[in-house]
Amino acid sequence: xxxxxxxxxxxxxxxxxxxxxxxxxxxxxxxxxxxxxxxxxxxxxxxxxxxxxxxxxxxxxxxxxxxxxxxxxxxxxxxxxxxxxxxxxxxxxxxxxxxxxxxxxxxxxxxxxxxxxxxxxxxxxxxxxxxxxxxxxxxxxxxxxxxxxxxxxxxxxxxxxxxxxxxxxxxxxxxxxxxxxxxxxxxxxxxxxxxxxxxxxxxxxxxxxxxxxxxxxxxxxxxxxxxxxxxxxxxxxxxxxxxxxxxxxxxxxxxxxxxxxxxxxxxxxxxxxxxxxxx
Amino acid sequence: xxxxxxxxxxxxxxxxxxxxxxxxxxxxxxxxxxxxxxxxxxxxxxxxxxxxxxxxxxxxxxxxxxxxxxxxxxxxxxxxxxxxxxxxxxxxxxxxxxxxxxxxxxxxxxxxxxxxxxxxxxxxxxxxxxxxxxxxxxxxxxxxxxxxxxxxxxxxxxxxxxxxxxxxxxxxxxxxxxxxxxxxxxxxxxxxxxxxxxxxxxxxxxxxxxxxxxxxxxxxxxxxxxxxxxxxxxxxxxxxxxxxxxxxxxxxxxxxxxxxxxxxxxxxxxxxxxxxxxxxxxxxxxxxxxxxxxxxxxxxxxxxxxxxxxxxxxxxxxxxxxxxxxxxxxxxxxxxxxxxxxxxxxxxxxxxxxxxxxxxxxxxxxxxxxxxxxxxxxxxxxxxxxxxxxxxxxxxxxxxxxxxxxxxxxxxxxxxxxxxxxxxxxxxxxxxxxxxxxxxxxxxxxxxxxxxxxxxxxxxxxxxxxxxxxxxxxxxxxxxxxxx
Amino acid sequence: xxxxxxxxxxxxxxxxxxxxxxxxxxxxxxxxxxxxxxxxxxxxxxxxxxxxxxxxxxxxxxxxxxxxxxxxxxxxxxxxxxxxxxxxxxxxxxxxxxxxxxxxxxxxxxxxxxxxxxxxxxxxxxxxxxxxxxxxxxxxxxxxxxxxxxxxxxxxxxxxxxxxxxxxxxxxxxxxxxxxxxxxxxxxxxxxxxxxxxxxxxxxxxxxxxxxxxxxx
Numbered sequence: 008x009x010x011x012x013x014x015x016x017x018x019x020x021x022x023x024x025x026x027x028x029x030x031x032x033x034x035x036x037x038x039x040x041x042x043x044x045x046x047x048x049x050x051x052x053x054x055x056x057x058x059x060x061x062x063x064x065x066x067x068x069x070x071x072x073x074x075x076x077x078x079x080x081x082x083x084x085x086x087x088x089x090x091x092x093x094x095x096x097x098x099x100x101x102x103x104x105x106x107x108x109x110x111x112x113x114x115x116x117x118x119x120x121x122x123x124x125x126x127x128x129x130x131x132x133x134x135x136x137x138x139x140x141x142x143x144x145x146x147x148x149x150x151x152x153x154x155x156x157x158x159x160x161x162x163x164x165x166x167x168x169x170x171x172x173x174x175x176x177x178x179x180x181x182x183x184x185x186x187x188x189x190x191x192x193x194x195x196x197x198x199x200x201x202x203x204x205x206x207x208x209x210x211x212x213x214x215x216x217x218x219x220x221x222x223x224x225x226x227x228x229x230x231x232x233x234x235x236x237x238x239x240x241x242x243x244x245x246x247x248x249x250x251x252x253x254x255x256x257x258x259x260x261x262x263x264x265x266x267x268x269x270x271x272x273x274x275x276x277x278x279x280x281x282x283x284x285x286x
Numbered sequence: 287x288x289x290x291x292x293x294x295x296x297x298x299x300x301x302x303x304x305x306x307x308x309x310x311x312x313x314x315x316x317x318x319x320x321x322x323x324x325x326x327x328x329x330x331x332x333x334x335x336x337x338x339x340x341x342x343x344x345x346x347x348x349x350x351x352x353x354x355x356x357x358x359x360x361x362x363x364x365x366x367x368x369x370x371x372x373x374x375x376x377x378x379x380x381x382x383x384x385x386x387x388x389x390x391x392x393x394x395x396x397x398x399x400x401x402x403x404x405x406x407x408x409x410x411x412x413x414x415x416x417x418x419x420x421x422x423x424x425x426x427x428x429x430x431x432x433x434x435x436x437x438x439x440x441x442x443x444x445x446x447x448x449x450x451x452x453x454x455x456x457x458x459x460x461x462x463x464x465x466x467x468x469x470x471x472x473x474x475x476x477x478x479x480x481x482x483x484x485x486x487x488x489x490x491x492x493x494x495x496x497x498x499x500x501x502x503x504x505x506x507x508x509x510x511x512x513x514x515x516x517x518x519x520x521x522x523x524x525x526x527x528x529x530x531x532x533x534x535x536x537x538x539x540x541x542x543x544x545x546x547x548x549x550x551x552x553x554x555x556x557x558x559x560x561x562x563x564x565x566x567x568x569x570x571x572x573x574x575x576x577x578x579x580x581x582x583x584x585x586x587x588x589x590x591x592x593x594x595x596x597x598x599x600x601x602x603x604x605x606x607x608x609x610x611x612x613x614x615x616x617x618x619x620x621x622x623x624x625x626x627x628x629x630x631x632x633x634x635x636x637x638x639x640x641x642x643x644x645x646x647x648x649x650x651x652x653x654x655x656x657x658x659x660x661x662x663x664x665x666x667x668x669x670x671x672x673x674x675x676x677x678x679x680x681x682x683x684x685x686x687x688x689x690x691x692x693x694x695x696x697x698x699x700x701x702x703x704x705x706x707x708x709x710x711x712x713x714x715x716x717x718x719x720x721x722x723x724x725x726x727x728x729x730x731x732x733x734x735x736x737x738x739x740x741x742x743x744x745x746x747x748x749x750x751x752x753x754x755x756x757x758x759x760x761x762x763x764x765x766x767x768x769x770x
Numbered sequence: 771x772x773x774x775x776x777x778x779x780x781x782x783x784x785x786x787x788x789x790x791x792x793x794x795x796x797x798x799x800x801x802x803x804x805x806x807x808x809x810x811x812x813x814x815x816x817x818x819x820x821x822x823x824x825x826x827x828x829x830x831x832x833x834x835x836x837x838x839x840x841x842x843x844x845x846x847x848x849x850x851x852x853x854x855x856x857x858x859x860x861x862x863x864x865x866x867x868x869x870x871x872x873x874x875x876x877x878x879x880x881x882x883x884x885x886x887x888x889x890x891x892x893x894x895x896x897x898x899x900x901x902x903x904x905x906x907x908x909x910x911x912x913x914x915x916x917x918x919x920x921x922x923x924x925x926x927x928x929x930x931x932x933x934x935x936x937x938x939x940x941x942x943x944x945x946x947x948x949x950x951x952x953x954x955x956x957x958x959x960x961x962x963x964x965x966x967x968x969x970x971x972x973x974x975x976x977x978x979x980x981x982x983x984x985x986x987x
Binding site: 315319322323336339340343344346347349350353354355356359360365368369370375376377381425426427428431444445446447449450451454470471473474477478481482485486487501502504510511512513515516519520521530535536537538539540541542544545554555556557558559560561562563564565566567568569570576578582585586588591 | 772773774776777778780781782784785787788790791792793794795797798800801818822876879880881884897899900902907908909910913914916917918935936939943946947949951952953954955956957958959960961962963964965966967968969970972974975976977978
């Protein structure tokens with residue numbers, strides 16, 4: 008179980024990983040359905056580090072949207088299912104900071120049952136796992152672009168995960184790091200906030216985009232593709248910023264010299280005309 | 287139950303919560319001002335190695351204080367009464383107003399000088415005084431300006447943050463008959479001149495209270511301008527308005543709170559004037575009016591208790607990206623920003639204020655800066671859970687049904703996959719619908735939708751899992767396959 | 771039932787329903803005490819008060835302080851001083867013509883005191899880390915002297931310097947606890963200021979524009 012060492016800013020104490028221990032992948036629904044390449048990258052990254060991974064196929068969701076909207080009874084049902092699915096795994100790794108925060112920090116508000124809380128406390132975000140648990144920062148990645156890092160608010164303030172992605176980015180060869188001004192200001196996604204208060208959400212997102220543009224970045228990376236869904240949506244709406252791509256950090260970490268160029272094509276966020284697809 | 291009118295004049299973003307199409311309207315200068323204050327304070331507090339310990343300690347003291355509120359109030363009351371003050375209790379704004387008017391009549395008051403008091407805003411005291419022919423004069427420069435402009439304050443620390451110097455110049459020209467100037471020194475001099483006349487002639491001064499100290503029976507007021515010092519010492523009568531939650535246990539606790547408040551509020555080490563008032567000054571009369579006005583409602587909700595820890599510093603406002611864009615009037619009542627969102631629903635009821643806790647992206651910037659460590663984000667989500675299940679405009683059966691269906695869908699892998707199939711279909715079809723109604727239009731008004739990939743991760747996993755071979759360590763170190 | 775009873779009753783009922791009983795935490799140690807000497811504190815005090823646009827001068831003797839006061843009166847063109855009736859204030863103004871000194875009377879109104887161009891007040895305590903002066907006011911006139919006149923001169927001896935508020939606090943708190951005490955202790959940290967218009971800092975909005983602290987010894 009991951010223990011809270013300090014509350015502000017959050018600091019955690021991680022158990023020791025025994026080589027060969029299996030890691031269960033917790034893949035949030037929107038990554039499973041809309042950004043599978045992130046989950047693929049996550050699986051590959053861990054496998055390459057000698058970590059056996061499994062994907063418990065019964066998994067669905069961590070319950071965050073219902074919890075944040077105040078529907079705690081409904082959230083509890085989903086959280087209980089989550090715990091059923093992941094109960095037997097000592098390590099649960101997720102490529103989402105905000106979903107990890109939901110599990111590790113907020114499960115206890117939804118359900119005080121110690122079993123539920125205990126499962127939640129075993130969920131760890133990918134960059135946390137790599138840097139703080141495995142002690143790995145250099146994955147041999149090559150990504151010759153100008154990259155800015157966007158920190159999701161829950162990842163920053165509830166999990167306190169700020170250093171690990173920076174340490175991982177530092178080791179990516181060919182990459183130029185662009186400092187994002189006002190990095191700590193919320194991008195305006197906030198889950199249902201983005202559709203409940205779209206005016207304010209967009210205003211915040213546009214400020215974030217202005218800051219991205221001024222940083223000179225060609226790519227915005229993050230541990231939270233949920234934020235990037237919103238930021239990327241704004242970037243692609245405007246022809247002037249359409250060229251700036253949004254990628255999950257995991258996608259950068261699997262980029263190699265041999266595959267440079269194809270990563271760009273594989274991000275799948277192409278603007279413009281989209282042909283109708285049969286479901 | 288106190289009756290208040292949530293003034294939706296400026297709360298457009300609340301009215302439109304259901305339509306979801308509110309465009310933020312705060313003037314840029316207010317947002318930039320708030321941002322600058324926030325950054326300045328942040329750089330100061332980051333440089334103090336004890337800052338987190340201070341927050342923790344203050345939280346502990348407030349926790350004790352609120353848990354023993356009745357004892358501390360009575361202790362405070364007897365202490366300050368022994369020091370010559372007259373202590374009165376008011377359940378609500380109407381009673382408090384009545385008490386003040388009675389005091390004004392008793393002392394034949396014609397002019398009142400007021401230093402900043404948020405409680406008096408809750409009471410709408412100025413209107414009540416004016417109605418009986420007593421002239422209330424706001425003496426804090428920002429409050430003076432908004433009073434002349436007949437506007438409400440936009441920020442609890444900097445009330446006229448939305449106005450430019452030129453705006454103030456025009457205002458002074460129009461209302462005070464002064465020649466136009468947009469020069470800050472001049473404008474301040476004009477205000478000083480006019481207000482000095484009021485200070486010396488007023489029969490009564492009204493102030494707020496930052497802290498009521500229980501063990502000594504003292505009042506603490508902090509300020510920078512000197513107007514509170516003058517308002518409370520020049521007139522014959524001083525009326526101090528205090529919310530029930532303002533009492534702290536010991537005078538020994540004061541240095542901690544002063545260090546937190548000055549920095550969080552204005553980025554200072556100490557405010558220019560910190561008044562430790564020991565009861566009534568000989569030759570002057572002191573009344574202390576202790577006001578509930580819905581605060582005891584917070585106590586009925588054990589999870590919400592920390593909302594009463596607030597020391598009214600304004601740091602959460604400055605840090606909030608929503609406040610910076612929507613401004614101080616948007617929250618409809620006296621307290622804007624994050625603290626407004628977690629306090630107003632208790633003070634005036636969920637029936638009126640339920641929308642406020644939803645006006646947040648839950649970024650947590652507020653909770654991070656709160657000097658008494660109120661977990662504001664959690665208070666917001668807690669109030670949301672109350673709002674959707676108790677009588678309130680946010681309690682919508684159709685919405686609840688949707689979330690019930692969602693929970694059902696997320697309850698098992700097959701239901702999940704079916705639901706996601708529908709979602710993917712919907713997202714694919716959306717670009718081909720020219721007109722996006724309601725919530726869907728909310729996303730696409732300013733953003734592209736994500737691409738729908740050909741395959742989900744689940745499917746990929748099923749096809750690839752056997753090919754994923756972890757690079758096992760070299761044979762010298764045999765791998766230990768721990769069972770899950 | 772009075773409002774008092776209703777409010778206290780409501781509070782008691784609500785609290786009784788909650789099993790949590792937090793303990794009273796020990797008094798927080800806000801800043802560490804380094805035990806630094808008078809010279810160091812004086813230096814710090816001068817620097818800090820300068821940061822906030824106040825003035826302070828450390829002088830070896832009361833005679834030097836009197837000369838400084840005369841200088842200030844000359845600079846401001848003051849023909850009259852409102853002087854607090856305290857020992858150090860009497861010493862400081864010993865060389866000033868009696869006609870120029872106004873000793874505030876109990877029946878003095880604020881309107882009369884508003885005519886005073888300058889005040890001389892006594893600081894019981896000086897805080898080095900913030901450049902603050904603590905003034906003990908026992909009467910309305912004491913209080914008004916701190917706020918009304920546009921120029922304010924505070925006198926203290928160097929042995930009244932304390933490192934910071936927590937260091938000075940035990941003595942101050944003890945005085946404040948005395949039940950017969952009236953008036954206020956006001957901690958003055960620089961001249962009156964506001965940033966209410968466009969967040970531009972302006973001095974002397976209602977209180978003194980010029981604050982001078984004279985530290986003797």
